Amino acid sequence: MKRSLGQRIWRWSILLVVTSYLALPIVAMLDFSTKVGRSKRGLYAWKAIFSQPELVGGIVTSLELAAIVIALLLFLVVPTVVWVHLKLPRLRRPLELICLLPLAIPGIVLVVGVSKIYMWLSIHWTESPLTLSAVYAMLILPYTYRSLSAALFAVDVHTLAEAARTLGASTSRTLFQIVIPTIKAGVMSALVISIALVLGEYTISSLLNYKTFQVEINLIGQNDGTIAVAVSLASLIFVLLLLLLMPTAKRHGKALLDVDAE
Template identity: 50%
Template structure:
């Protein structure tokens, strides 16, 4: 009867729960273990880290990793610089545009990347004429791709603070509008901004569709090419990138929530 009082599932259900957890977790984990096993195979059944070591000596891969990290950083900067002031401005001064901005930001979720790239091909002819043939020009599309994720993170951050009061207090003390964004909003929603950045980095690390069809050598494109020549190295890089993305998202789970004990909450007590 203790189970009844606590409203907890019974013993049979607990066993079922654990069994499902084990079976599905095994299905999800075996391919990852296989990657580790595959990438550490040496000659005649020995273990070897040769494939992992070759990541560092393969100039194409090193170049691509470097490009990808730059792309991730640029995408984060561009997204935040475009999105944050716009969202603050809309919430403070143009609240009737809020639904429109939300719709525009979530729109990329309903337009598959493969469709977007069809329409982007002619635009990128112009972009490369303006900015050169660098893979870094992908920053523009990537900023579009991460928009829904960044929007959600920032929106939840903004909803946790009383933006109107904070902005008015700052304005009445002589702060400029850029100052409001940089010195008031940014410190107060730091957690949300970090969340937006982490999810953007994870997405940029794994992007393949657009970069391969626009013919830029990003990390995933190079991994795919390497896979045809040297599978072990490609598998090693893939595993490394997956682990990195996992680490980013795991950190995200700690900073995602609105921070307790932030300046504004303390003022309220």
């Protein structure tokens, strides 16, 4: 059925408005980060990113934190959510509530709560910023739980797990070979959200006095705004690329609709 001209104009207008709304700040950032002086253009700010040892240190720290958080997500959060979904359905509500708590508690309150623990940690064990991974693993819970839960409800994983069990699969094989690949899209979106959150987190790391990516950007921004904006844009592009690389459910070749007649 052909759409009328009016309908097409309306649809394209909406698309244009939304795209402009999202793209304008990015274009403005690109414009600002490539400015040298008042009238010249150049890549000075972009080239300077890697000549700032503190910034590189902050990036490495944040990437290490992201890696730890991903590991915690894959080996702790995902199995827990799947296990509760499959075996302990009565705990679904309490788990959801616990997972949503970090969303309801402001960052500053969280910092006040955990600052004593971090003080004790820095005195008695380590001052490594990687200990922030514990707080970050908590911060990602509301988003990761939602995306995992939606993926689990979208497929009858219960039957799939039982089918695998009857074929001889152990619990761990059922989990890692059947259930997790089935909810891969949910796991991947949880991963991307987690990475974005860790790379973008500022409040907690700054208040706890750790030098992470965002803290370093802020510090650089106080001296040279163009470098700070270039780094911010680069991190944004990095997360966007991650989103684009996310595998979809129809990863395996073309989406055939060649259902034969019985």
